[in-house]
Amino acid sequence: MNISVVIPLLNEQESLTELYDWIAKVMQSNHFSYEIIFIDDGSTDDxxxxxxxxxxxxxxxxxxxxxxxxxxxQALHAGFEKAQGDVIITMDADLQDNPEEIPELYNMIVNDKFDLVSGWKKKRYDSVISKNLPSKLFNWAARRTSGVKLHDFNCGLKAYKKDVVKNIDVNGEMHRYIPVLAKNAGFTKITEKVVLHQARKYGTTKFGMDRFIHGFLDLLTIWFISRFGKRPMHLFGALGVIMFIIGFGFTLYLGIDKLFFNTTGRLITERPQFYIALSTMIIGTQFFIAGFLGEIILQTKQDKKRYLIKDELNL
Structure with a gap:
């Protein structure tokens, strides 16, 4: 099979038939063998x-x-598990992604040998204040933190080589960072393509300003995971040792000062250095223990489903 189109959705009843007709037309006109996988993420409409x-x-x-x-x-993860195509295309169900882009995205994966091609909505029809400016800031931070040079991490229209989606774990809210997950997994041939962005035709957006707050928090998470996810002791252990050395240094200073230079009889507990030493040594020990616990969790963790499927069709 040439292409699997994976489409997560939530309450998009007005656009689904039109989107299907459009995708089918593109596929048939280009003689692709294909499947369209809709993942209904708990819709309450029809x-x-x-x-x-x-x-x-x-x-x-x-x-x-x-x-x-x-x-x-989670919807993308479920779709990726079921996808059988050599190339997997993801797109949103709100008709803002243009299916006419699919043939060129497919060719970039198959002929140009890219692992992942991300859409770049260079010209957008969203509100400048509520979406465009926060999106630019978010993408700038993502580029600087991850090292993946894309202009539009959050674009739903992407193309993947099959091996990519079968070897990454998309969880939490990490769908924004699939290119980063792919890079961390060893798929480094990542590029972008300018794609058409269309104004929403039906309904309203399911995302608010809070998605950018969550996005920045997820960015910190993925930075940590990519740097220290397999060896948390490298971070927490190092911090623990540094804090403990600082505390021990203050302790040593107080001991020497008490034995040789303290002529006033002042108690050690009356000096601020005592509390600095005590706090840093306790914090250092806690960091060290956190690193050990992280290593133990990594060694003993078991995979667990993060979603429950109610129905499946043609799968």
């Missing part, structure tokens, strides 16, 4: 009913329905 109708009409349409809303990252 989205699943429409997906059922489409799957009954076309065996290329497949569906996954979550028991409740688990989030976009």
């Amino acid at each position: 989205s699943w009913t429409i997906i059922e109708q489409l799957s009954n009409k076309d065996a290329n349409v497949k569906g996954i329905r979550f028991l409740k809303n688990f989030g976009k990252s």
Whole structure:
């Protein structure tokens, strides 16, 4: 199979039929063998009913329905697990991503041998204040922190070589950082392509300003995981040793001063250096223990499903 199109969605009943018709037209005109996997992330409208109708009409349409809303990252993870195509395309269900981009994205993976091609919505139709400016700041921070030189990390339209999606673990809210996850997994041939961005035709956005706050927090998480995820002792152990040495240094100073230079009889507990020494040694010990616990957790962790599937279609 040439292409798997993975589409996570939440309450997009108005756009699904139009999106399916558009994708099918592009696929058939380019003679691709394909599948379209819709992942219903706990919709409360008629989205699943429409997906059922489409799957009954076309065996290329497949569906996954979550028991409740688990989030976009979990939806993508479920879609990636089921995808069978040589190239996997992800896109949003709100018609803001243009299916006409699919053939060129496919060619960049197959012919140009890229591992991942990320869409770049260079010209956007979103609000400048609520989305464009925060998005620019967010993308700048992501580039500086991760070392992946993309302009638009949050663009839902991306193309992947099959090996990429089968070897990365998308969880939490990490869908924004799939290129970083791919890089950390060893897939370094990553590029971007300017894609058309279209104004939302139906409904309202499911994301607010809080997604940028969550995005920056996730950025810190992925920076830590990429640097110290496999060896937490390298960070916590180093911090612990540094803090302990500082505390021990103050302790040594107080001891020498008490034995040889203290002529006033002042108690050690009356000196601020005593509390600095005590605090830093305790904190250093805690950091060291945190590093050990992190290593133990890594050695004993077990994979656990982060979502529950209610129904599947054609899978």
